[in-house]
Amino acid sequence: MTPARTPQRWVGHADLDAFYASIEERDRPAYRGRPVVVGALPGHRGVVAAANYRARAFGIHSAMPIAEAYRRCPEAVFLRPDMAKYVRVSREIFRILETLTPVVEPVSIDEAYLDLTGLEKLLGPPEAIGRQIRQRIREVTGLCASVGIGPNRLIAKLGSEHRKPDGLTVVYPDQVLDFLAPMPVASLRGLGRQTQRIFSRLGIRTVAQLRAVPLRDLEQQLGRKAAANFHAQAFGIASAEVVPNRLRKSISKETTFDEDVREQTTLHDVLRGLAATVAATARRENLSGSLVSLKIRFAGFETHTRQRKIPFPTQDERVILREAWALFRHGNLPPKPVRLIGVGIRDWQQPEPAQEDLFDQSPKRARDGRLLETLDRAADRFGKGILQIGCAAKTDKLKPR
Numbered sequence: 596m597t598p599a600r601t602p603q604r605w606v607g608h609a610d611l612d613a614f615y616a617s618i619e620e621r622d623r624p625a626y627r628g629r630p631v632v633v634g635a636l637p638g639h640r641g642v643v644a645a646a647n648y649r650a651r652a653f654g655i656h657s658a659m660p661i662a663e664a665y666r667r668c669p670e671a672v673f674l675r676p677d678m679a680k681y682v683r684v685s686r687e688i689f690r691i692l693e694t695l696t697p698v699v700e701p702v703s704i705d706e707a708y709l710d711l712t713g714l715e716k717l718l719g720p721p722e723a724i725g726r727q728i729r730q731r732i733r734e735v736t737g738l739c740a741s742v743g744i745g746p747n748r749l750i751a752k753l754g755s756e757h758r759k760p761d762g763l764t765v766v767y768p769d770q771v772l773d774f775l776a777p778m779p780v781a782s783l784r785g786l787g788r789q790t791q792r793i794f795s796r797l798g799i800r801t802v803a804q805l806r807a808v809p810l811r812d813l814e815q816q817l818g819r820k821a822a823a824n825f826h827a828q829a830f831g832i833a834s835a836e837v838v839p840n841r842l843r844k845s846i847s848k849e850t851t852f853d854e855d856v857r858e859q860t861t862l863h864d865v866l867r868g869l870a871a872t873v874a875a876t877a878r879r880e881n882l883s884g885s886l887v888s889l890k891i892r893f894a895g896f897e898t899h900t901r902q903r904k905i906p907f908p909t910q911d912e913r914v915i916l917r918e919a920w921a922l923f924r925h926g927n928l929p930p931k932p933v934r935l936i937g938v939g940i941r942d943w944q945q946p947e948p949a950q951e952d953l954f955d956q957s958p959k960r961a962r963d964g965r966l967l968e969t970l971d972r973a974a975d976r977f978g979k980g981i982l983q984i985g986c987a988a989k990t991d992k993l994k995p996r
């Protein structure tokens with residue numbers, strides 16, 4: 596490797612190894628060297644939230660029912676998650692990352708993309724930068740992170756997965772094709788079950804095999820957009836943009852009507868679409884709000900806002916719609932035709948009760964979670980508003996004043 600090769604962009608991806616379980620091992624030396632499973636407790640309903648590598652050797656993985664994890668390894672240490680502690684450690688890690696580069700994009704509690712472009716003069720070549728990231732995280736938190744560095748997000752992410760746990764992988768632009776070639780197509784981003792099925796029907800198992808398929812043929816199988824996406828990824832082409840994502844204050848969406856609307860059913864339908872958009876954004880950004888607001892404008896720019904505190908922070912469109920509709924019906928608004936309607940959420944709170952519920956998976960909660968996930972996937976694929984959760988409206992016609 597000659598140091599003269601200076602790529603235009605460097606993206607890093609840092610990912611803590613078995614995050615929750617590693618924190619518990621760190622804090623309780625008695626658990627070190629033992630399989631550790633964080634999630635529900637055996638004898639209760641629920642799933643594995645995180646398993647350390649010793650537990651993974653027994654085939655235990657996250658989202659596995661806890662009873663199955665117990666069957667595989669009864670002598671493992673089983674612990675309830677301590678989300679408040681994990682969030683504290685996560686903040687420490689993000690602070691460390693932000694001392695290295697101001698452009699840090701959080702992906703989850705223990706994962707981030709970093710823009711490392713132009714840092715060579717300050718911090719040395721990418722290998723040195725990767726070593727520093729891992730070393731500082733270890734010094735400050737006592738935890739191991741895997742780091743991937745490459746010319747774009749795809750390569751950085753695959754790089755951090757490449758030598759997990761406790762690994763560092765740097766892929767130079769002229770190594771990208773060789774790095775990707777042997778990887779299973781499932782490593783590519785956004786590969787759903789449907790696409791996976793099409794690929795296996797065509798006998799495409801590796802990225803190299805995918806690369807050999809002419810784009811035309813791929814288009815016939817996947818449609819133009821998906822074909823272009825996977826074709827590009829197979830050649831290592833992906834976005835290098837890292838968006839530092841500072842916590843926003845609120846998420847809201849509003850609509851102005853061409854003609855003022857009197858029909859409550861219409862208003863309810865529109866509100867449902869707005870609530871769905873707001874909720875999808877909240878879920879994508881991992882935010883849960885405990886204040887729902889409604890904005891209404893009548894003819895002549897007469898604008899009213901109403902808001903309502905809810906007992907649990909939410910990112911569920913049904914809750915947002917229900918609250919917004921209640922504000923509309925019981926918010927003492929004048930019964931005039933509506934020009935503009937909007938809905939929003941804010942007052943972010945750590946969704947700890949919801950997190951707990953995740954591990955104590957009642958069938959309803961699990962079904963709701965899957966439903967919301969499906970909606971998000973469909974929205975990503977087909978554009979927003981294609982699917983909405985049905986919710987009956989109690990409506991009556993606005994009486995003219």
Ligand SMILES: [Mg+2]
Nearest residue numbers: 610611612705
């Ligand atoms: Mg991780």
